[in-house]
Amino acid sequence: MPEFQRPTGTQDILPPESSRWDAMVARFAVTVEAAGYGLVLGPLFEDVALFQRVGESTDVVRKQMYDFEDKGGRRIALRPEVTASIVRVYVDKRPTTPWKVWSVGPNFRYESPQAGRYRQFYQLDIEAIGSADPDLDVEIISLGWNFYAALGLRQVTLLLNSLGDGACRPAYRELLRSYLDEHRGELCDEHKVRLDENPLRILDCKDPACVAVTANAPRQLDHLCEPCQAHFDRVRRGLDSLGIPYQIDSRLVRGLDYYTRTTFEYVALALDAAQNAIGGGGRYDGLVEEMGGPPTPGIGFAVGIERILLACDAEGVLASADVAPVLDVFVVDFAGGESAVTLTAELRAAGLRADRAFDGRSPRAQLKAADRSGARLALIVGPDEAASDRVAIKDLRGGEAGEAGQETVTKADAVAEVRRRLGKRPASAPNVTK
Numbered sequence: 001m002p003e004f005q006r007p008t009g010t011q012d013i014l015p016p017e018s019s020r021w022d023a024m025v026a027r028f029a030v031t032v033e034a035a036g037y038g039l040v041l042g043p044l045f046e047d048v049a050l051f052q053r054v055g056e057s058t059d060v061v062r063k064q065m066y067d068f069e070d071k072g073g074r075r076i077a078l079r080p081e082v083t084a085s086i087v088r089v090y091v092d093k094r095p096t097t098p099w100k101v102w103s104v105g106p107n108f109r110y111e112s113p114q115a116g117r118y119r120q121f122y123q124l125d126i127e128a129i130g131s132a133d134p135d136l137d138v139e140i141i142s143l144g145w146n147f148y149a150a151l152g153l154r155q156v157t158l159l160l161n162s163l164g165d166g167a168c169r170p171a172y173r174e175l176l177r178s179y180l181d182e183h184r185g186e187l188c189d190e191h192k193v194r195l196d197e198n199p200l201r202i203l204d205c206k207d208p209a210c211v212a213v214t215a216n217a218p219r220q221l222d223h224l225c226e227p228c229q230a231h232f233d234r235v236r237r238g239l240d241s242l243g244i245p246y247q248i249d250s251r252l253v254r255g256l257d258y259y260t261r262t263t264f265e266y267v268a269l270a271l272d273a274a275q276n277a278i279g280g281g282g283r284y285d286g287l288v289e290e291m292g293g294p295p296t297p298g299i300g301f302a303v304g305i306e307r308i309l310l311a312c313d314a315e316g317v318l319a320s321a322d323v324a325p326v327l328d329v330f331v332v333d334f335a336g337g338e339s340a341v342t343l344t345a346e347l348r349a350a351g352l353r354a355d356r357a358f359d360g361r362s363p364r365a366q367l368k369a370a371d372r373s374g375a376r377l378a379l380i381v382g383p384d385e386a387a388s389d390r391v392a393i394k395d396l397r398g399g400e401a402g403e404a405g406q407e408t409v410t411k412a413d414a415v416a417e418v419r420r421r422l423g424k425r426p427a428s429a430p431n432v433t434k
């Protein structure tokens with residue numbers, strides 16, 4: 001066994017698997033940038049108090065945070081989620097609203113690792129801050145929906161709920177609390193004790209004891225105030241008008257405390273229940289104010305890359321073979337000159353994917369490397385070609401040309417010939433900005 005192993009709950013993502021990550025991030029970027037969202041990248045660690053402020057009563061903050069004191073004596077946490085950081089940036093910079101941004105990167109939670117549950121996991125995240133318009137909820141939800149569709153996922157269900165707001169939630173919370181209190185003895189051990197802290201959390205508890213009790217619990221949806229009801233109705237109409245199907249799930253609450261009104265989750269039907277949440281989010285109209293900014297509404301969601309990849313595997317889409325970059329050309333030079341250096345550089349400058357062998361290996365070894373590389377073509381320079389300033393082109397996937405499947409062209413024509421064979425148009429002049 002090697003001396004060093006990766007930490008529990010982390011993954012090494014290598015090629016060609018990593019190209020699926022690349023493809024996923026690229027599709028997310030295309031989907032959300034088409035709707036005017038711009039990329040924000042922030043620190044992976046923050047003042048621990050930032051997360052404590054937003055999620056004091058949650059397991060994510062109470063039990064799962066990687067927090068420590070740095071060398072300067074500051075209490076730091078590796079971020080367990082992104083929304084709090086983005087809202088911190090909003091409060092600090094006060095950009096014009098609606099501020100529409102997206103982000104990508106790792107988050108850290110001290111979880112019990114299992115399939116689809118890691119201690120370092122990657123999220124794609126989108127946030128829109130500064131508008132309470134329900135049409136924005138529809139925009140955000142539909143972007144998630146469109147993203148899954150763009151990946152080729154078909155078995156995704158959208159769950160939808162409303163958590164009410166400061167006007168109607170307190171009364172509902174009390175109603176729920178007293179209902180649960182009547183059933184306290186039937187709840188799971190933890191919630192028997194923690195019932196009064198945040199009864200809404202119990203709706204989210206996966207323990208069968210709590211699930212049985214909450215099945216008949218009062219629903220926030222039956223106790224929305226008029227503005228929350230109007231908001232919810234408008235969101236539903238918007239989703240209907242886009243043809244996006246959803247299921248109402250009155251027990252859908254989110255892991256952090258700051259959510260109001262619209263709450264949603266995307267579930268992959270092809271995965272087991274333990275890991276089938278492939279994304280979720282909602283409105284957090286109280287969060288900016290809680291962080292010291294002016295009252296400002298906001299909404300967003302995060303999707304887990306590892307989970308989505310599990311869903312893609314289960315549905316047989318986004319295979320690495322379909323998205324991994326393929327080499328166009330492999331340069332083989334056994335003449336000993338600089339041809340491999342110059343040809344490879346010219347090919348790459350012309351926008352082609354080119355690689356070569358190193359270490360002055362034998363012609364046989366280099367040709368084997370060319371075959372293994374997956375490239376369509378090989379450019380070969382042996383002593384004869386070097387002497388006549390020519391290059392042999394070989395089709396590595398069979399087909400075209402001569403007995404050995406190769407023909408020669410002048411070195412000057414090599415790149416153009418490669419392009420022709422690959423069916424690519426001549427490269428335009430490079431776009432250099434001064």
Ligand code: AMP
Pocket residue numbers: 081109111116117118119120121122123255277278279280281302303304305306307308
């Ligand atoms: P959350 O921030 O808890 O709402 O999670 C949003 C999404 O991130 C979930 O729907 C999952 O897809 C993903 N996710 C959350 N926690 C983990 C984890 N420990 N490992 C992998 N993915 C996760």
